Amino acid sequence: MASLESLIGLVNRIQRACTVLGDHGGEGMSLWEALPSVAVVGGQSSGKSSVLESIVGRDFLPRGSGIVTRRPLVLQLHKIEDGHSEYAEFLHAPRKRFNDFASVRKEIQDETDRITGKTKHISNIPIHLSIYSPNVVNLTLIDLPGMTKVAVEGQPESIVEDIDNMVRSYVEKPNCIILAISPANQDIATSDAIKLAREVDPSGERTFGVLTKLDLMDKGTNALDVLEGRSLRLQHPWVGIVNRSQADINKNVDMIAARRREREYFQTSPDYGHLANKMGSEYLAKLLSKHLEVVIRQRIPSIIALINKTIEELEAELDRLGRPIGKDGGAQLYTILEMCRAFDRVFREHLDGGRPGGDRIYLVFDNQLPAALKKLPFDRHLSLQNVRKVVSEADGYQPHLIAPEQGYRRLIDGSLSFFKGPAEASVDAVHFVLKELVRKSIAETQELKRFPSLQADIAAAANEALEKFREDSRKTVLRLVEMESSYLTVEFFRKLPLEPEKGGPSPQAPTSDRYSENHLRRIGSNVSAYVGMVCDTLKNSIPKAVVYCQVREAKRSLLNYFYAQVGKKEKKQLGAMLDEDPQLMEKREGIAKRLELYKSARDEIDSVAWK
Secondary structure (H helix, E strand, C coil): CCHHHHHHHHHHHHHHHHHCCCCCCCCCHHHHCCCCEEEEEEECCCCCHHHHHHCCCCCCCCCCCCCCCCCCCEEEEECCCCCCEEEEECCCCEEEEECCCHHHHHHHHHHHHHHCCCCCCCCCCCCEEEEECCCCCCEEECCCCCCCCCCCCCCCCCCHHHHHHHHHHHHCHHHHEEEEECCCCCCCCHHHHHHHHHHHHHCCEEEEEEEHHHHHCCCCCCHHHCCCCCCCCCCCEEEEEECCCCHHCCCCCCCCHHHHHHHHHHHHHCHHHHHHHHHCCCHHHHHHHHHHHHHHHHHHHHHHHHHHHHHHHHHCCCCCHHHCCCCCHHHHHHHHHHHHHHEEEEEEEHHHCCCHHHHHHHHHHHHHHHHHHCCCCCHHCCHHHHHHHHHHHHHHHCCHHHHHHHHHHHHHHHHCCCCCHHHHHHHHHHHHHHHHHHHHHHHCCCHHCHHHHHHHHHHHHHHHHHHHHHHHHHHHHHHHHHHHHHHHHHHHHHHHCCCCCCCCCCCCCECCCCCCCCHHHHHHHHHHHHHHHHHHHHHHHHHHHHHHHHEEEEEEHHCHHHHHCCCCCHHHHHHHHHHCCHHHHHHHHHHHHHHHHHHHHHHHHHCCCCC
């Protein structure tokens, strides 16, 4: 079984780690709050400081009127072997040993002023003090500001509420052992410490009652009703304390001698003699130390569970925010390329239809392009009036002997030129979709959120590439249209039926008006049929060209040029690209510190042999 020393020492080490990393309770559930601790509470002038000094056996706490304790003092006592010198250490000055306890008092005052200023304000940031002495037991106590009912000069009006909130933030926690200090020369029913303890611990299972100033009670009276649990019963026994008198304090009476006097007082007291072996500061320290060991032992499984659960949560959060990156150029380049690949994965998922994107491109080809082709003004261009005009102009002053071939060609060229508009519109529509997918993919790439500059660089490079793909696609679809114009499918016309005109010359025989209306209508009809065939062809070939030039290239080489440029950049330029959002950096740093704390705590627990 783990020893008492190892158990309390374990909690001491974890508490120190908590304090270093700023996890010192009062702000929601934390590791600090999961650790069992003993909080010392009492009203001003209740003898709280004297009790602590009696337990330690040294004068080391600031004294004076008003609120003297203005920051929580985490007091860790470490028993060392007899013959060794006593000394103290502060967590904020780890390499300095204090052998003079008057200087310990001054350091507490100075460290308090460092946070609160030379005012009478309070702060919830604890001071961490370790005392190594052969005259103590292994124990951790948290000294809290004395509760008060009124603010005095120099204190803010909120001081009463501020102190109450601070003390409650400690004693409300289920792992907190409450050491409630009350003076015996006042009515126990009015005790600030007992009143608060009964509010937060109504069953009394976490509360130890301490009665001070027994020697200052009126003659003929005693505190047996309280000490024997008749007037106010707690689950743990009450302990009486006899502190040094103010005269003893003024004379700097040795604390060890004061302990001896305290033992003699109880042993010789007619009122308390039968309780002598369960009274005094030495007994109180041993009682608390033993109880703290029991509570720690009970809480270890839940502490381990909390640590493991929190480590998992913090690891997951760090993964979500992104791990810190190395300082060398190689690590920075690797990070940039990893971010680019992450973006590329999301972009491809959109294009492949795993997310909205590919379907929008399909709609361009399936809806927008056919709709645009249907709206082309072929009816107007191949009207009887326009066919007559075009054919006549093509014949010039000498009509064709056989057929108006130039008229046919001009009508076809004019008709096919209309396809350029829908072709270019298809290119632009797909370009718009791809640009939108770039924006959407950057926003959805979790890894990129931490790098605003890199987001902008990738967006600029991707959009520049899309512009190039669009231009290539535009040229290609226009070539498709021009190819249809440059070489006509003659076989199409040769297969057309030749029907003689009723009541007139054949369709190929000119009249005095050069061509009959029926012949002109047949010309318009033939051209319309040919244009329809070309339309069907382009309806299939335009999407193929757009996909080949834009979509396929976007999937294959969207950031190829960007990769080439990044590879040429110097370390300073790479660092500028990885300029993170300061708020995100601060958040990650805080999470990393907490993770360090919990892993350190896990290591501390693993270092103790549990059986």
